[in-house]
Amino acid sequence: SLDSDPYRPNFHFTPKEKWMNDPNGLVYQNGQYHLFFQYYPDSTVWGPMHWGHAVSKDLLNWKEKPIALYPDSLGYIFSGSAVIDKNNTAGFGQDAMVAIFTYHNPEIEKTGSEKFQTQGIAYSLDEGETWTKYKGNPVIENPGIRDFRDPKVFWNEDLEKWQMLLAAKDHIEFFESEDLKDWKKLSDFRFNDQPELGVWECPDLFELQVAGSNEKKWVLIVSHGGESSPNGGSGTRYFVGEFDGKKFTTQQKESQWLDFGTDNYAGVSFNNVPDGRRIVIGWMSNWNYATTTPTKDWRSAMTLARELELMKDDRGYILKTTPVRELASVSKNIKMEQNTTEKGLEIKSEELSNSIISFEIDNPEGFNLVLANDSGNTYEIGYKDGTFYTNRKNSGIVDFNEKFTEKEPQKIPLGDLEKMKLKLIIDKSSIEIFLNEGEYAMTNLVYPKSPWNTLKIEHDENTKIKDLKTQKVNLILAN
Ligand code: FRU
Numbered sequence: 144s145l146d147s148d149p150y151r152p153n154f155h156f157t158p159k160e161k162w163m164n165d166p167n168g169l170v171y172q173n174g175q176y177h178l179f180f181q182y183y184p185d186s187t188v189w190g191p192m193h194w195g196h197a198v199s200k201d202l203l204n205w206k207e208k209p210i211a212l213y214p215d216s217l218g219y220i221f222s223g224s225a226v227i228d229k230n231n232t233a234g235f236g237q238d239a240m241v242a243i244f245t246y247h248n249p250e251i252e253k254t255g256s257e258k259f260q261t262q263g264i265a266y267s268l269d270e271g272e273t274w275t276k277y278k279g280n281p282v283i284e285n286p287g288i289r290d291f292r293d294p295k296v297f298w299n300e301d302l303e304k305w306q307m308l309l310a311a312k313d314h315i316e317f318f319e320s321e322d323l324k325d326w327k328k329l330s331d332f333r334f335n336d337q338p339e340l341g342v343w344e345c346p347d348l349f350e351l352q353v354a355g356s357n358e359k360k361w362v363l364i365v366s367h368g369g370e371s372s373p374n375g376g377s378g379t380r381y382f383v384g385e386f387d388g389k390k391f392t393t394q395q396k397e398s399q400w401l402d403f404g405t406d407n408y409a410g411v412s413f414n415n416v417p418d419g420r421r422i423v424i425g426w427m428s429n430w431n432y433a434t435t436t437p438t439k440d441w442r443s444a445m446t447l448a449r450e451l452e453l454m455k456d457d458r459g460y461i462l463k464t465t466p467v468r469e470l471a472s473v474s475k476n477i478k479m480e481q482n483t484t485e486k487g488l489e490i491k492s493e494e495l496s497n498s499i500i501s502f503e504i505d506n507p508e509g510f511n512l513v514l515a516n517d518s519g520n521t522y523e524i525g526y527k528d529g530t531f532y533t534n535r536k537n538s539g540i541v542d543f544n545e546k547f548t549e550k551e552p553q554k555i556p557l558g559d560l561e562k563m564k565l566k567l568i569i570d571k572s573s574i575e576i577f578l579n580e581g582e583y584a585m586t587n588l589v590y591p592k593s594p595w596n597t598l599k600i601e602h603d604e605n606t607k608i609k610d611l612k613t614q615k616v617n618l619i620l621a622n
Contacts, residue, residue, distance in 0.1 A: 373554070
């Protein structure tokens, strides 16, 4: 109930209990989406990693399943991906679900050797219920690189080969294979970052058509630890370029970010989605404070599943992220009490903690939006002098970790805009903001001391608010 577990999201996946981090092995098979995840069943903080498991038919209603992969003598089971082996290339069986993951060996790490991360595989012939580890593990040995992990494998249609990306400390390595067991190194991808970003993690690569054209581009996604992201801590960026089956190249000069908020990390996309959509889920937290967030029996939620699309305009290529369309089918328009004033608008509703609020702003010279509750907590959103910002300094429980509010307000540099479209997706302990149909995203965790029930928008005289839509998300997950 609300009182006993005030921060358990209504419509974002959380494990029933204990610690979770990265999404792993995102794959679709026979009508179900599979979400595996970094999981430690003995504590609400990080520890020896397992792969937890959940399934969904619509990317929203998740049902948690028994643990899929347990640590073994080769190590903990770190992040990775899953594929469906339709041609039985590995010989495990027709349509075997094959997981490709990193073994992290704490014993080897203790000896001082750098070679404690290797890659292993396991397969399931019953849609992820039970798993068998491959006897020939590891399938890729460590070449002497300390951070060597998070394999993303996909089937390259053109080459009829498996291809793998691995995060290797400060670059990405590409491999290929005929059978998921024998891997051949192809190339490295590096980027001239000044200054260098934190450790490279959780890569992904896929091709997308540029909206409104026949042009196709490859998109490389990389998450970075340390103080890498625009607003502090861990964050995920993307590169748009070419991939010739061996090497990824880009003309891009600067980092572009998948999300400007503090709480979207390690996101990767699903394999084998039937309608060709490119769908990602991220871990809705930040290594800066993830192990100290004020939840009790469980820790961490996933972001909503989001669809990625590529567009191009005078800013260059932009990877748009929007919540998957399935969200619309569990959302319904509701009337919320509204008071219009000269300077803006006030909305009141007990449903705000479980809502989608969207509107358009014409001539946004400046505006300030405040989400508030009866405890005097506020979460601010606004736009001023070409900068979009959010601020959670006074959003409720914030003192569990000084890093949580260290870099408020969080900012997105936008420049001048003729209009701005905003969509806010508000759950009990998160706010996901999509700007201009997903050209920019901002994801923030918040821990208000009582549920949000007021939203106030104040704006400059010439600014107009249009097409305000208030919706309730009709979904309360069992966990
Ligand atoms: C990213 C990450 C991965 C690693 C996993 C360990 O958050 O550090 O690089 O595989 O978490 O849990």
